[in-house]
Amino acid sequence: MAQAHEAGGHAQAFRSHNRTDNWWIGPLLTFLGLSAFGVYATWAAFQGAHYFHGSYLSPFYSPVIFVEETAAGSPPLHHAWLGAWPGWWPGFLPHSPAFFILVFPGFFRFTCYYYRKAYYRSVPPHTPPGCAVTSMPQKKYMGESRLLLFQNLHRYALYFALIFIVILSYDAFKSFFRDGQLGVGVGSIVLLINATLLAGYTLGCHSFRHLIGGRLNCFSCSSGHELRHKLWSKATILNRKHMLWAWVSLFWVGFADLYIRMVSMGILKDFNTWTN
Amino acid sequence: MAERKFRVWRSDAENKDAGSFVDYTIDVDSGMVVLDAIHRIQAHQANDLAVRWNCKAGKCGSCSMEINGRPKLACMNRLNEYDPAETITVQPLKSFPIIKDLVTDVSWNFEQNQKIAPFKPKLPEADGQYRMKQADTDRVQEFRKCIECYLCQNVCHVLRDHQQKDNFVGPRFMIRLASLEMHPLDRADRIPQIRKEFGSGMCNITKCCTEVCPEHINITDNGIIPLKERVVDRYYDPVMWMWNKITGGDKQG
Ligand code: SF4
Numbered sequence: 326m327a328q329a330h331e332a333g334g335h336a337q338a339f340r341s342h343n344r345t346d347n348w349w350i351g352p353l354l355t356f357l358g359l360s361a362f363g364v365y366a367t368w369a370a371f372q373g374a375h376y377f378h379g380s381y382l383s384p385f386y387s388p389v390i391f392v393e394e395t396a397a398g399s400p401p402l403h404h405a406w407l408g409a410w411p412g413w414w415p416g417f418l419p420h421s422p423a424f425f426i427l428v429f430p431g432f433f434r435f436t437c438y439y440y441r442k443a444y445y446r447s448v449p450p451h452t453p454p455g456c457a458v459t460s461m462p463q464k465k466y467m468g469e470s471r472l473l474l475f476q477n478l479h480r481y482a483l484y485f486a487l488i489f490i491v492i493l494s495y496d497a498f499k500s501f502f503r504d505g506q507l508g509v510g511v512g513s514i515v516l517l518i519n520a521t522l523l524a525g526y527t528l529g530c531h532s533f534r535h536l537i538g539g540r541l542n543c544f545s546c547s548s549g550h551e552l553r554h555k556l557w558s559k560a561t562i563l564n565r566k567h568m569l570w571a572w573v574s575l576f577w578v579g580f581a582d583l584y585i586r587m588v589s590m591g592i593l594k595d596f597n598t599w600t601n
Numbered sequence: 602m603a604e605r606k607f608r609v610w611r612s613d614a615e616n617k618d619a620g621s622f623v624d625y626t627i628d629v630d631s632g633m634v635v636l637d638a639i640h641r642i643q644a645h646q647a648n649d650l651a652v653r654w655n656c657k658a659g660k661c662g663s664c665s666m667e668i669n670g671r672p673k674l675a676c677m678n679r680l681n682e683y684d685p686a687e688t689i690t691v692q693p694l695k696s697f698p699i700i701k702d703l704v705t706d707v708s709w710n711f712e713q714n715q716k717i718a719p720f721k722p723k724l725p726e727a728d729g730q731y732r733m734k735q736a737d738t739d740r741v742q743e744f745r746k747c748i749e750c751y752l753c754q755n756v757c758h759v760l761r762d763h764q765q766k767d768n769f770v771g772p773r774f775m776i777r778l779a780s781l782e783m784h785p786l787d788r789a790d791r792i793p794q795i796r797k798e799f800g801s802g803m804c805n806i807t808k809c810c811t812e813v814c815p816e817h818i819n820i821t822d823n824g825i826i827p828l829k830e831r832v833v834d835r836y837y838d839p840v841m842w843m844w845n846k847i848t849g850g851d852k853q854g
């Protein structure tokens with residue numbers, strides 16, 4: 326009946342625990358979800374084609390800095406901020422405008438407080454694999470105070486993310502006009518939802534919530550602070566569901582790219598009020 | 602009346618770090634919590650079983666232990682949360698030294714508390730009064746709900762698995778620090794200490810503290826992350842640093 330154990334019956338080995346619930350499902354789903362998105366986004370970025378159709382521009386490729394006009398499903402030259410594809414581009418990389426874009430949201434999400442929690446738990450060295458589930462032993466655990474110190478740059482990524490909300494909202498707006506004609510298509514709805522979800526995710530960001538008002542100690546000390554308290558309260562509402570916004574917006578931005586890609590490739594037909 | 606099986610950690614009389622799980626089967630009534638079951642075992646089968654408790658209402662924070670591997674208040678954990686056939690495992694907290702059986706020595710926590718610079722109020726208004734609005738105290742009030750059960754300190758992997766008690770005060774004291782730092786009337790500056798000796802960078806915001814808190818305090822989102830952001834303001838953000846130099850900062854008292 327009774328047998329010897331480590332103090333208190335707590336084993337010290339990696340992943341040891343006495344939990345009887347399915348605590349590992351969450352981290353596993355997180356790992357699968359993040360991996361699936363990573364694989365798809367990388368693949369889509371390397372295509373360099375089929376990211377534009379009619380008035381739709383894939384969010385992975387927006388804004389278009391340079392354009393390779395010869396690629397199928399790419400926008401006309403005047404869409405690109407800096408014109409035609411540059412000659413200095415290394416030959417081994419495809420001419421894909423996504424390379425200029427994805428680093429920004431990539432770094433934003435990578436340093437996001439929610440995603441940090443998600444991958445610290447679900448990716449080795451699993452700090453921790455689950456609550457009250459033993460972490461992988463480390464010589465000297467330093468948390469985010471040394472190697473991971475760069476996580477403190479999250480707010481810079483936020484500044485870019487705020488600019489991207491403007492750009493992607495503009496893309497969504499423009500997607501309702503094709504050849505100067507106002508209309509609506511499934512693609513424009515997809516892009517509108519995309520901009521909305523990304524805004525919900527970005528405006529619920531912990532750094533945003535801090536900068537907009539959280540850093541104040543007295544909310545009532547001036548009318549300026551009262552206004553910032555109101556904004557902080559709104560950001561707090563979004564922040565409470567930040568994890569949900571993170572996942573839904575991640576899924577949707579991938580789906581938006583996929584949708585436009587399929588339409589551009591002719592695999593899917595876009596229902597719309599225009600003729601193409 | 603129904604029978605239920607328990608597996609309870611019993612420490613050795615001579616060596617507190619050694620011991621074993623002992624199985625007990627007792628009759629339980631509907632509505633019982635784990636603490637009731639422990640008391641019944643104590644009354645009928647193991648008179649020398651040590652357990653700390655006080656209020657039986659989830660308000661004193663004494664009965665913290667690990668039940669089926671999860672840190673919980675034994676007085677708030679009802680037996681009907683578990684399958685009737687399941688054996689319920691009851692252990693002392695992992696992160697603190699065992700005194701006997703289910704009782705641990707949590708005095709390390711009191712030592713951390715003493716390191717924190719206390720509330721230092723600014724000067725009162727001309728009429729000798731202090732005034733605060735509700736909006737200014739909401740954040741602080743959330744942290745004041747803490748019952749010092751130390752379940753969060755126990756589950757935090759920085760203390761629990763990485764033995765960093767010298768470098769991190771733990772979530773309970775991060776929220777105490779947050780409640781002081783966010784206080785509209787407080788004038789003390791604890792940010793340098795929060796970064797260095799209290800170890801805000803040791804927390805990797807994995808939120809187990811928040812998951813176990815019986816008072817449902819949003820320890821990570823409302824306490825630790827805002828403190829981390831204040832540390833960023835001071836140490837890792839040159840733009841903010843310049844802004845504060847020029848404007849004198851908007852961290853008014
Ligand atoms: S969020 Fe931070 S303080 Fe809370 S348990 Fe995790 S590492 Fe510890």
Ligand code: SF4
Binds near residue numbers: 751810
């Ligand atoms: S913060 Fe919550 S879990 Fe931590 S000691 Fe206070 S009441 Fe307990």
Ligand code: FES
Binds near residue numbers: 440
């Ligand atoms: S905390 Fe998630 S985006 Fe900033």
Ligand code: FES
Binds near residue numbers: 654658661662
């Ligand atoms: S006995 Fe007081 S909290 Fe459980």
